[in-house]
Amino acid sequence: MTARVLLSASGSRGDIEPTLGFALRLREFGAQVRVCAPPDFERRFAEFDVPLVPLGPPMTGSRGGRPSQADRLQYIADWPTVQFDTISTAAAGCDAVVATGVAQIAARSVAEQLGIHYQYVSYQPTTLPSPHHPPMPLPGDRPAPEAIGNQLLWEIDAHGWNAQFGQALDTGRAALGLPPVGNVRDHVITDSPWLAVDPVLGPWSQSPGLDVVQTGAWIVPDERRFPAELAAFLDAGTPPVYVGFGSMPVCDGIARAAIEAIRAHSRRALISRGWGELALIDDLADCMAIGEVNHQALFTRVAAVIHHGGAGTTTAAARAGVPQVVVPQMMDQSYWARRVADLGIGTACADADPNATSLSAALDMALAPTTRARAGEVAAMIHADGATVAAKLLIDAIT
Structure with missing residues (x-):
């Protein structure tokens, strides 16, 4: 059986490159892989002959270069609908959907509707709820008062996810014939996320309610010569x-x-x-x-x-x-x-x-x-085989 995998990724180069590294390792294991990612990276994926399905508009904004505030606000507003439309089509015929990075709103619902495997992956520990650290601050957030503990900060974080994406998620799920979700963040992350971070650089302390698997960082070997x-x-x-x-x-x-x-x-x-x-x-x-x-x-x-x-x-x-x-x-x-x-x-x-x-x-x-x-x-302590570890885990899960 040839495993067919859809990877969904968002963000800039640092968010997309690990996904490419994972795609390459999956392909070495015989899987057929396609990736939903911003169209800015079509040339990069073409270098490795990895199919890319454009996800949303270019990250660089309407005028090219650094996106404007208006571009960013429009991107956020359109993001859930773009994901549902793109991922639903791209996942057809696949055995698994893997969502990487932040604000992956639609991927789990698409996998649920298709009856296929879903896996969420974080590239930093601070995306995952834990009493050992506060949530990752979003752009524009003010530092939280020191008197507020991590547990309360994570509760506030969950409310923020619900306020920003709850209605859009439930609307997209209804269109797929699925029931509404009460907690957007926990729905996206699941109780068994992967952490694609080197354990020396970003160690994970086990936390209640989460069974985190730390695969190590996903890296694309780079053999390009200098100009x-x-x-x-x-x-x-x-x-x-x-x-x-x-x-x-x-x-x-x-x-x-x-x-x-x-x-x-x-x-x-x-x-x-x-x-x-x-x-x-x-x-x-x-x-x-x-x-x-x-x-x-x-x-x-x-x-x-x-x-x-x-x-x-x-x-x-x-x-x-x-x-x-x-x-x-x-x-x-x-x-x-x-x-x-x-x-x-x-x-x-x-x-x-x-x-x-x-x-x-x-x-x-x-x-x-x-x-x-x-x-x-x-x-000398850091390993470069995280994508290989993750590829083995996924192939074992779906075959």
């Missing part, structure tokens, strides 16, 4: 400090602050443009701006990585054994910043828009020999 200009820059001097914030809408001055802090340590700088369109501040030869490149190879060639704290970048830097400076912007990034600091493989900036002085102080710690040594120790 010639980047290779020449790396070979021309001492290891630079990398600065990149991926799809984050960072403040305009962060590139200047980073370059000044890096120069204060007599280091060269590599600036990744990203969605924030970071740019160089002058034409001196000690700095270079780059686009999308092979992070798995690049991070082994740099002195430190300054980044936003996305799960993918944190894992890539940790695997490379390179010290990190995390400048969290939103959602799960504060969690990863704490983990980097707790593990002793780098440090974090409390300010999402740090100045050169605070970044320079953070680099003091990151560039210390003891931090580099500890980063190397932790790198």
Whole structure:
């Protein structure tokens, strides 16, 4: 029997890349795989000949580049209906639906209506209810008062899911002939979610009501060569400090602050443009701006990585054994910043828009020999077989 699997994914590159890694492993086990994901990633999936069913409009918004506030609000409003329409069609003939990441509203209902296996997967512990940590804050959330305990925060989180998606979920389920749902979050997550996170970087403590299986991180092996200009820059001097914030809408001055802090340590700088369109501040030869490149190879060639704290970048830097400076912007990034600091493989900036002085102080710690040594120790503990573990589990569940 050939297993047929639909993967549903949403978000930016850091949310989609692990799903691609899982798809590749499933295919190695003989499964037929298709993926519902934003159309921005059609070219990336085509590189590996993995079928992609466009899910919603491009993440980059109506004008290209970083999405506007109006784009984001419209995206959220349309999201449940888009999922029900797209996933219902894409799941036809499949044996399982796997939902990855946040706000996966429709996938379980589609699987239920078809009578096929459903699996929810989180890429960070803070999506999963636990007395050991608070919920992941959503964009625009204010920090909760310290007097509010985790149990109450999770109850508030459940109410938030119901308020935002409850009516849309029940409407979509009614169209499929299914009864309404009382708790949207717990319906989506189920009581047996997977956690696709390396247990060294993001350990899970067992929590009441959840039987979590931690598979390890899902990674796409990257064998791309560096562009010639980047290779020449790396070979021309001492290891630079990398600065990149991926799809984050960072403040305009962060590139200047980073370059000044890096120069204060007599280091060269590599600036990744990203969605924030970071740019160089002058034409001196000690700095270079780059686009999308092979992070798995690049991070082994740099002195430190300054980044936003996305799960993918944190894992890539940790695997490379390179010290990190995390400048969290939103959602799960504060969690990863704490983990980097707790593990002793780098440090974090409390300010999402740090100045050169605070970044320079953070680099003091990151560039210390003891931090580099500890980063190397932790790198040796991290495994890269999470997608293989997950593929075996899913194939066993449906065959």
